[in-house]
Amino acid sequence: MSDPVIKACSHVLIHVPSLVRYGSKPSREIDDGMSPVLSAIETHLRSFEEAVTYPPNQVVIGNLHPDHLNDIEKPWYRSPVEGASRYGAYGEIMPEEEFLGLMKLADDFDLMWIGKETAPMLRGSLQTHPFRKDLDSGKIEGGVEMARILERIQNHGSLPLYHRGCVVGCMHRHHDKDDALKAQVLMENLVTKASGALALMHLLKKADIEATDIDLLLNCSEEAVGDRYNRGGGGLAKAIGEMCGCVSATGCDIKAFCVGPLYALMHAVGLVTSGLFKKIVVVGGGSLAKLGMKFKGHLAKDMPILEDVLGGLAFLVTGDDGESPLVRMDSVGKHDIGSGSSQQSIMESLVLKPLDRMGKKITDVDKYAVELQNPEVTAPAGSGNVPLTNYRMIGALAVLRKEIEREEIDRFVLEHGMPGFSPTQGHIPAAVSFLGHAIAAIKRGKMNNAMFVARGSLFLGRMTQLSDGLSFLIEKNPGGRVPNPL
Amino acid sequence: MLKGKKVIVFGERDGVPGPAIAVCMKAAGAEVILTVTECFV
Amino acid sequence: MDTEKQTIIKKLVDEMGIQDLVVVIGAADPEVAQVTAETVTFGDPSFAGPLAGVSLRLPVYHILEPEVKKAVPQDVYQEQAGFMELVADTEEIGKRFKEIRNRIQEAEHSA
Numbered sequence: 221m222s223d224p225v226i227k228a229c230s231h232v233l234i235h236v237p238s239l240v241r242y243g244s245k246p247s248r249e250i251d252d253g254m255s256p257v258l259s260a261i262e263t264h265l266r267s268f269e270e271a272v273t274y275p276p277n278q279v280v281i282g283n284l285h286p287d288h289l290n291d292i293e294k295p296w297y298r299s300p301v302e303g304a305s306r307y308g309a310y311g312e313i314m315p316e317e318e319f320l321g322l323m324k325l326a327d328d329f330d331l332m333w334i335g336k337e338t339a340p341m342l343r344g345s346l347q348t349h350p351f352r353k354d355l356d357s358g359k360i361e362g363g364v365e366m367a368r369i370l371e372r373i374q375n376h377g378s379l380p381l382y383h384r385g386c387v388v389g390c391m392h393r394h395h396d397k398d399d400a401l402k403a404q405v406l407m408e409n410l411v412t413k414a415s416g417a418l419a420l421m422h423l424l425k426k427a428d429i430e431a432t433d434i435d436l437l438l439n440c441s442e443e444a445v446g447d448r449y450n451r452g453g454g455g456l457a458k459a460i461g462e463m464c465g466c467v468s469a470t471g472c473d474i475k476a477f478c479v480g481p482l483y484a485l486m487h488a489v490g491l492v493t494s495g496l497f498k499k500i501v502v503v504g505g506g507s508l509a510k511l512g513m514k515f516k517g518h519l520a521k522d523m524p525i526l527e528d529v530l531g532g533l534a535f536l537v538t539g540d541d542g543e544s545p546l547v548r549m550d551s552v553g554k555h556d557i558g559s560g561s562s563q564q565s566i567m568e569s570l571v572l573k574p575l576d577r578m579g580k581k582i583t584d585v586d587k588y589a590v591e592l593q594n595p596e597v598t599a600p601a602g603s604g605n606v607p608l609t610n611y612r613m614i615g616a617l618a619v620l621r622k623e624i625e626r627e628e629i630d631r632f633v634l635e636h637g638m639p640g641f642s643p644t645q646g647h648i649p650a651a652v653s654f655l656g657h658a659i660a661a662i663k664r665g666k667m668n669n670a671m672f673v674a675r676g677s678l679f680l681g682r683m684t685q686l687s688d689g690l691s692f693l694i695e696k697n698p699g700g701r702v703p704n705p706l
Numbered sequence: 707m708l709k710g711k712k713v714i715v716f717g718e719r720d721g722v723p724g725p726a727i728a729v730c731m732k733a734a735g736a737e738v739i740l741t742v743t744e745c746f747v
Numbered sequence: 748m749d750t751e752k753q754t755i756i757k758k759l760v761d762e763m764g765i766q767d768l769v770v771v772i773g774a775a776d777p778e779v780a781q782v783t784a785e786t787v788t789f790g791d792p793s794f795a796g797p798l799a800g801v802s803l804r805l806p807v808y809h810i811l812e813p814e815v816k817k818a819v820p821q822d823v824y825q826e827q828a829g830f831m832e833l834v835a836d837t838e839e840i841g842k843r844f845k846e847i848r849n850r851i852q853e854a855e856h857s858a
Contacts, residue, residue, distance in 0.1 A: 560726070561724070563726065563831055591747065599778075602779055603747065603779060604774070606746065609775045609834060615833075626833065646747075707815075709818075711769045713768075713769050714759065714771070715773070716772045716774075717773035717774075721780075724773065726827040727771055729823060730827050733820045733823040734818045
């Protein structure tokens, strides 16, 4: 039986400056009330146009190849891309007013109220979207009196929703004593559902298939959807699938910190290969909690707060179609529990072991996708350049294997790596943000293969000191095989 | 230099992780009193 | 460094004193390692956490410094950390950590 393929993918960003205040770090700092944090945040937010023309964002949606960032003058936020579009080969950058409307469409429990004055504007903004036919914008209806919204905010633990500096609605809590159903948590979950759904809508269009053809959805978002008895219980996969009309699909959530997307893809390729499912979607929505995570570093440098976008991604895994890149089933590299914490042994497990199994050298892989966080976001906050360190590790393995000299590590990184371009949305930058570019380049014959290596920080949950990692390789489809009739 | 010392370990997931440093410290005869691994993303 | 970790360190120092206490850091980026080192020695540079304005003056080393390497059995060191010598700028790290330790000594002399 031939290996399965990743047939299509989508990558979306959503510009939500008004939600930055609800990121975990900003909201904690605002609550502390030590300094005028909120006004400093507001004066350092970007306009939609600035977010669209920001070079790394253009890379995410597929209008610019990651390698192009090497030629763009830094800081990138002062080098807007001329002729940038909000739409790209893999998805789009959605503005806030459209997304607030989309959140309301995702809301099946009247968790979110929109003001009477704002509702027509949100409805109108969605009516100009290319997916307007699939979006039942009538669900936004007439909106709620502002006095009622303010009363809920004042007396019932509802959180105000802002747009362009004004309160335009609110988000309710859904249980008086259940922290898993408080307004902040429900907002996080609804944001993830709506952004995941946007990614899935783009995927269905790109793949040119009917929503009803999908038979399994695996959600790899990071949010803990559930209630007090079942925090993190799940259900986002089906929530997202339901919103997009995937009525023939079932689904579940796969959780593994930032490595979630790779675990979900690993499950998907395994289940397609086994024949249990035919067309599997891996989908992940954005992380509200991570908005503005490094904002203090950005404020200190008087630069715009760059973590003002949510991410979303979706992949379609099917049997061999004779043209899409194959996921080599013998390429999965895993960080075993017994791999220990030595960086060398972790990287050998993730990179060398699978390459040895496939009879490939390190330099045989055209491009490695590692943790791809945008260094312009992390470095000003004293968090370094995470992709570069990871690329140097793979280069160091090549030195130990005597494939290159130590002096050649920098060149190896330039040729087999790329600058980080992804927003710090946890699972979104975890290697898979390069999948769109990789599939396109392999299909066009510009590349033969690419290896995806993601890392996870299990220790953050305080249940183990272990970290985690997973990897796989995709390669050019030799074609000529009889396409899988299913 | 480390023998008999009490060590606080601050490792990094994408650098030398905390538990890896802790193994080195114990081998050097030090007592590890805290192991932390940082994840900057 | 987040405030929670600063709280833990401050508590440890309050309980045990700084006698015989050493901090060892493993961040690969010299800048990142330096910020962590300075936080535990001279206080929180962002003046926000429990270590804001608290100068613990703990001796601080990086695992990739030659002094530390010499103190660890070589087979163990190679297995656990040696690989990162190829990845990180060990010279720059050594320079910055030496400078921090010198500043601690100066601060002690002038105290």
